[in-house]
Amino acid sequence: xxxxxxxxxxxxxxxxxxxxxxxxxxxxxxxxxxxxxxxxxxxxxxxxxxxxxxxxxxxxxxxxxxxxxxxxxxxxxxxxxxxxxxxxxxxxxxxxxxxxxxxxxxxxxxxxxxxxxxxxxxxxxxxxxxxxxxxxxxxxxxxxxxxxxxxxxxxxxxxxxxxxxxxxxxxxxxxxxxxxxxxxxxxxxxxxxxxxxxxxxxxxxxxxxxxxxxxxxxxxxxxxxxxxxxxxxxxxxxxxxxxxxxxxxxxxxxxxxxxxxxxxxxxxxxxxxxxxxxxxxxxxxxxxxxxxxxxxxxxxxxxxxxxxxxxxxxxxxxxxxxxxxxxxxxxxxxxxxxxxxxxxxxxxxxxxxxxxxxxxxxxxxxxxxxxxxxxxxxxxxxxxxxxxxxxxxxxxxxxxxxxxxxxxxxxxxxxxxxxxxxxxxxxxxxxxxxxxxxxxxxxxxxxxxxxxxxxxxxxxxxxxxxxxxxxxxxxxxxxxxxxxxxxx
Numbered sequence: 406x407x408x409x410x411x412x413x414x415x416x417x418x419x420x421x422x423x424x425x426x427x428x429x430x431x432x433x434x435x436x437x438x439x440x441x442x443x444x445x446x447x448x449x450x451x452x453x454x455x456x457x458x459x460x461x462x463x464x465x466x467x468x469x470x471x472x473x474x475x476x477x478x479x480x481x482x483x484x485x486x487x488x489x490x491x492x493x494x495x496x497x498x499x500x501x502x503x504x505x506x507x508x509x510x511x512x513x514x515x516x517x518x519x520x521x522x523x524x525x526x527x528x529x530x531x532x533x534x535x536x537x538x539x540x541x542x543x544x545x546x547x548x549x550x551x552x553x554x555x556x557x558x559x560x561x562x563x564x565x566x567x568x569x570x571x572x573x574x575x576x577x578x579x580x581x582x583x584x585x586x587x588x589x590x591x592x593x594x595x596x597x598x599x600x601x602x603x604x605x606x607x608x609x610x611x612x613x614x615x616x617x618x619x620x621x622x623x624x625x626x627x628x629x630x631x632x633x634x635x636x637x638x639x640x641x642x643x644x645x646x647x648x649x650x651x652x653x654x655x656x657x658x659x660x661x662x663x664x665x666x667x668x669x670x671x672x673x674x675x676x677x678x679x680x681x682x683x684x685x686x687x688x689x690x691x692x693x694x695x696x697x698x699x700x701x702x703x704x705x706x707x708x709x710x711x712x713x714x715x716x717x718x719x720x721x722x723x724x725x726x727x728x729x730x731x732x733x734x735x736x737x738x739x740x741x742x743x744x745x746x747x748x749x750x751x752x753x754x755x756x757x758x759x760x761x762x763x764x765x766x767x768x769x770x771x772x773x774x775x776x777x778x779x780x781x782x783x784x785x786x787x788x789x790x791x792x793x794x795x796x797x798x799x800x801x802x803x804x805x806x807x808x809x810x811x812x813x814x815x816x817x818x819x820x821x822x823x824x825x826x827x828x829x830x831x832x833x834x835x836x837x838x839x840x841x842x843x844x845x846x847x848x849x850x851x852x853x854x855x856x857x858x859x860x861x862x863x864x865x866x867x868x869x870x871x872x873x874x875x876x877x878x879x880x881x882x883x884x885x886x887x888x889x890x891x892x893x
Contacts, residue, residue, distance in 0.1 A: 417517030447676025450651020450736030458542035461705020475692040480641035490835030499669035500822030515808035526861035531797030532741035537781035540578035545703030553720030578782035586775025607729035622693030643845040657743035670823035753869035806835035
């Protein structure tokens with residue numbers, strides 16, 4: 406395999422675009438996803454935890470942060486604006502490089518192997534952590550639902566952290582992580598069908614919530630609109646950011662799209678547009694129904710309908726919220742497995758991980774990632790995990806926005822199904838806005854992220870650089886057991 410610049414020994418060697426679609430052998434993914442299934446995966450990844458959990462958490466503030474109040478709407482708009490700049494960059498790349506890996510592959514093609522490695526390594530942690538965050542959110546609604554039908558869930562199994570005094574683990578979150586892993590292990594076709602049906606139900610539920618809740622809005626709840634000033638709004642935007650970028654994980658499924666170059670850009674932009682419209686409506690209704698101080702940080706809409714005397718509706722919302730949030734977990738678990746699979750297939754991680762079964766599903770990484778997310782969800786509080794996901798995704802957005810500028814200059818004539826407008830201003834805004842949001846995160850998040858990147862650097866220097874398929878001396882290029890991954 407050649408490199409784009411011929412520097413086979415360099416850590417900045419680049420994978421040629423013309424070779425990206427030429428994967429051979431048994432470790433390939435099956436193409437079975439059309440435009441609407443892709444869009445459903447994107448919407449499924451974006452909408453869910455943001456509306457049903459994080460909107461209430463940021464508005465209320467929880468135990469360790471000042472509440473944003475009704476200004477949570479502005480937090481979502483800031484996050485959405487930053488996300489839109491990255492979405493346009495992703496759309497251009499997706500129309501050029503319809504391959505599993507998303508930001509990892511884009512960075513590898515445009516900026517070089519070591520940058521691609523860091524983003525891939527970053528996404529392995531972030532996507533797994535997102536699955537955990539969403540599972541924690543589902544657990545909150547599950548507890549509300551059980552209370553609504555008269556069953557008290559023991560405190561010891563409700564979760565950990567400041568919000569659950571006396572909690573030892575989050576057992577419902579662990580169970581749902583393993584359930585989602587099982588669904589994804591059944592193959593992309595089964596997953597796509599489940600996702601499409603669940604997303605339709607989710608959108609119907611949100612429209613129902615908004616349509617009913619608007620009749621119970623008390624305008625007094627909007628005052629003061631920013632009870633703690635504008636500062637917490639930016640911190641809130643950084644916290645809710647991962648609720649507006651499910652299209653990123655969806656783009657990891659590009660290799661399983663029937664017409665990736667044509668459909669991926671459309672699906673990315675459609676999913677973000679639908680999601681932002683629903684976020685604006687939902688946050689206005691939530692903070693209008695209940696004073697921000699009283700909104701539940703884990704089950705916001707359930708508590709809001711309880712507050713206006715509609716406990717039955719609150720129970721129904723809790724039940725359907727669990728189903729609708731499952732789609733977010735599916736999308737991001739799909740993302741982590743496809744990034745992991747792609748890095749393994751490129752030689753940066755052991756080939757054992759890129760083995761697929763007869764359905765073209767990477768079973769090994771699917772179950773490893775699913776179990777890891779279950780451990781995070783079971784034993785960490787939601788804010789710590791949410792912030793950890795956001796710093797990594799924001800870093801990935803910076804890389805993708807830089808990469809799209811570099812590749813447009815380096816290969817301006819390369820075929821593109823979608824061309825990003827206002828180049829380079831939009832991706833430059835994406836770099837600045839994502840960088841700004843990173844600065845709003847807590848120092849503990851920076852520390853955890855730094856430790857993970859150091860571990861990744863050591864792994865790359867001692868394994869990935871040597872075994873990369875762009876290294877002509879790679880053991881993976883030699884015949885024999887070291888070059889084979891085998892079926893899962």
